[in-house]
Amino acid sequence: MHAPARGRVTISEVAQAAGVSKATVSRYIGGDRQLLADATAQRIEAVIERLGYRPNRMASALKRGRTGLIGMLLADIRNPYSVAVMHGVELACRQHGYSLVVCNTDCDDEQECLHLQALQSYNVDGLIVNTLGHHAGELASLGRELPMVLVDRQLAELQTDLVGLDNTDAVEQALEHLQRQGYRDILAVTEPLDGTSSRQERVSAFQASIARRPGMRGQVLEVSSRLPEQLARFLAGAGYGPQALFSCNGVATLEVMRHLHRRAEHPFHNLGLVALDDLDWYPLVGGGITALAQPTERIGAAAFQCLLERMQGSRLPARRLDLRAELIVRGSSRPID
Numbered sequence: 001m002h003a004p005a006r007g008r009v010t011i012s013e014v015a016q017a018a019g020v021s022k023a024t025v026s027r028y029i030g031g032d033r034q035l036l037a038d039a040t041a042q043r044i045e046a047v048i049e050r051l052g053y054r055p056n057r058m059a060s061a062l063k064r065g066r067t068g069l070i071g072m073l074l075a076d077i078r079n080p081y082s083v084a085v086m087h088g089v090e091l092a093c094r095q096h097g098y099s100l101v102v103c104n105t106d107c108d109d110e111q112e113c114l115h116l117q118a119l120q121s122y123n124v125d126g127l128i129v130n131t132l133g134h135h136a137g138e139l140a141s142l143g144r145e146l147p148m149v150l151v152d153r154q155l156a157e158l159q160t161d162l163v164g165l166d167n168t169d170a171v172e173q174a175l176e177h178l179q180r181q182g183y184r185d186i187l188a189v190t191e192p193l194d195g196t197s198s199r200q201e202r203v204s205a206f207q208a209s210i211a212r213r214p215g216m217r218g219q220v221l222e223v224s225s226r227l228p229e230q231l232a233r234f235l236a237g238a239g240y241g242p243q244a245l246f247s248c249n250g251v252a253t254l255e256v257m258r259h260l261h262r263r264a265e266h267p268f269h270n271l272g273l274v275a276l277d278d279l280d281w282y283p284l285v286g287g288g289i290t291a292l293a294q295p296t297e298r299i300g301a302a303a304f305q306c307l308l309e310r311m312q313g314s315r316l317p318a319r320r321l322d323l324r325a326e327l328i329v330r331g332s333s334r335p336i337d
Helices: 012-019 021-027 038-051 059-064 080-095 109-121 136-143 167-181 195-212 227-236 250-263 295-311
Strands: 069-074 099-104 126-129 148-151 161-165 185-191 215-220 244-245 269-277 290-293 321-322 326-327
Touching: 012 038, 021 038, 069 080, 069 109, 080 099, 080 295, 099 109, 109 136, 109 250, 136 148, 148 295, 161 167, 161 250, 161 295, 167 195, 167 244, 167 269, 167 290, 167 326, 185 195, 185 227, 185 250, 195 215, 215 227, 227 250, 244 250, 250 269, 295 321
Parallel strands: 069 099, 069 126, 126 148, 148 161, 161 321, 185 215, 185 244, 244 269, 269 290
Antiparallel strands: 290 326
16 A cells, blocks of 8 residues: 655754754744854755655745746747747846746737736736736736836836947948848838837838938738738839848748748858847758848847846836847858859
């Protein structure tokens, strides 16, 4: 017969076995063991080892008024950008003794609300948010209760720190490179704007930069079921000059490449491409896709640093940190004769 399962060892049992008070055991496991006599500390350590005692970290954290948990809300965890930023946040959390709790909304507004409620109930010490942008009221309310930092996407209603990419500079780098390589007719492809600030910033920067460049023409398409026919129409109107595409993120790049590969074995023979984001598969396509690499892990680390300063009591005005992309030139933007 199996012995009945034993319940979790309690702090009272440890204190009784060690011949000390519960307060003494609490002092030992709470990091104040230097206040105890060496013999007492060694006795408690031996009892903890023998009984297999595991402290309830959540209970002790709540007693101290902090949990050591950082919440992170992601719009889409399948997006490589999100994963890389999350990794940067997690590394920074680990270095400072925090644990990261991640919630994925899966681009679903209802899930975002549910996850915000859940993170609040976990008593996280701070929150890093990559939001869909449709729940400004809920986020503003939560921001009054605990420190919060936004990543990539801004909400005008929230007076909070934002860490992301310098979108204007990234677009300028892309168009400057394409113009220098001889391309004149540029099509920008973006995911649906849908109120997402970073997408809107890139499109606005593209339109403004094109307007300042004599001899260049630009237009914008959103990813949709009509993208194949719209791309075909753009490629058929090649009379203005050498053509190139500018894809505004990794998702848009993947959609563009799916359609280009259906049309031609060598998609960059008569067409240039610069992509914002630099994904692992970009070097594998043709001679490689020229990319603007986002400093994703640095964005994550900077977001945590901003949050840490707020958790430590900083009352400075809300700030925006825009990190610069790095242009990586490959075969998809070769010079035009």
